[in-house]
Amino acid sequence: MKKINIAIDGHSSCGKSTLAKQLSKYYGYIYVDTGAMYRAVCLYALKNNIVIDGIVNKAVLIDSLENINVSFNYNDKKSISETFLNSVNVENDIRSLWISENVSKISKLKEVRLKMVAIQKEIGKNKGVVMDGRDIGSVVFPNAELKLFITASIDERVRRRSLELKDASIEDIKNNLLSRDYDDSTRDENPLIIMDDAIKIDNTNLSIEEQFNLALSYCEKAMAD
Numbered sequence: 356m357k358k359i360n361i362a363i364d365g366h367s368s369c370g371k372s373t374l375a376k377q378l379s380k381y382y383g384y385i386y387v388d389t390g391a392m393y394r395a396v397c398l399y400a401l402k403n404n405i406v407i408d409g410i411v412n413k414a415v416l417i418d419s420l421e422n423i424n425v426s427f428n429y430n431d432k433k434s435i436s437e438t439f440l441n442s443v444n445v446e447n448d449i450r451s452l453w454i455s456e457n458v459s460k461i462s463k464l465k466e467v468r469l470k471m472v473a474i475q476k477e478i479g480k481n482k483g484v485v486m487d488g489r490d491i492g493s494v495v496f497p498n499a500e501l502k503l504f505i506t507a508s509i510d511e512r513v514r515r516r517s518l519e520l521k522d523a524s525i526e527d528i529k530n531n532l533l534s535r536d537y538d539d540s541t542r543d544e545n546p547l548i549i550m551d552d553a554i555k556i557d558n559t560n561l562s563i564e565e566q567f568n569l570a571l572s573y574c575e576k577a578m579a580d
């Protein structure tokens with residue numbers, strides 16, 4: 356079977372990374388969570404007072420980009436790939452609502468995207484990668500052999516996110532998802548769009564297993580072509 360790149364795009368909290376992890380494990384492919392990369396840059400910006408009261412000091416952030424090194428390491432014990440910011444494991448820190456509330460301001464910046472996209476393209480150049488994000492099928496891997504666009508109803512996404520963020524209110528989670536949907540889809544740089552050659556999967560009423568099996572059938576076809 357042919358080695359391919361699998362691009363998975365879609366809105367926040369709709370199960371992209373769950374599917375991407377399953378597929379990467381099944382095929383022995385590298386998994387890259389590109390949202391984690393933007394979250395790590397956001398963490399750096401917040402911790403270094405580059406974002407104050409929700410305002411990003413763009414010039415300072417651009418100057419700091421050369422000091423921001425984001426990488427992934429596979430944790431054998433947990434069987435997951437963890438995100439590192441300048442050699443420090445930040446996998447838990449980047450998942451907080453504090454980051455979710457600020458990350459769109461960082462991910463919309465052209466200079467930040469240029470740096471992240473260059474790293475992502477490099478990782479994918481030998482194929483065998485499953486990457487999830489917002490611009491994977493459109494910008495990072497425009498020639499990916501398989502492009503999946505994952506979606507689910509807003510209420511279902513809020514329900515799933517609230518299971519992960521036990522301390523946050525339903526209202527805060529919903530507002531955050533809606534505002535990130537809006538920001539991701541309307542920004543100038545690499546907005547979230549559905550490519551004509553992407554296969555759309557609405558998983559509102561699918562179990563994780565059902566979604567995985569459906570995606571596997573598309574992968575098998577793409578690998579055989």
Ligand code: DC
Nearest residue numbers: 367389390393458462488489490535
């Ligand atoms: O998938 P996520 O929620 O962890 O992504 C965090 C933020 O980063 C999200 O608000 C959108 C942005 N993002 C992006 O702009 N491009 C990507 N390829 C991945 C994520």
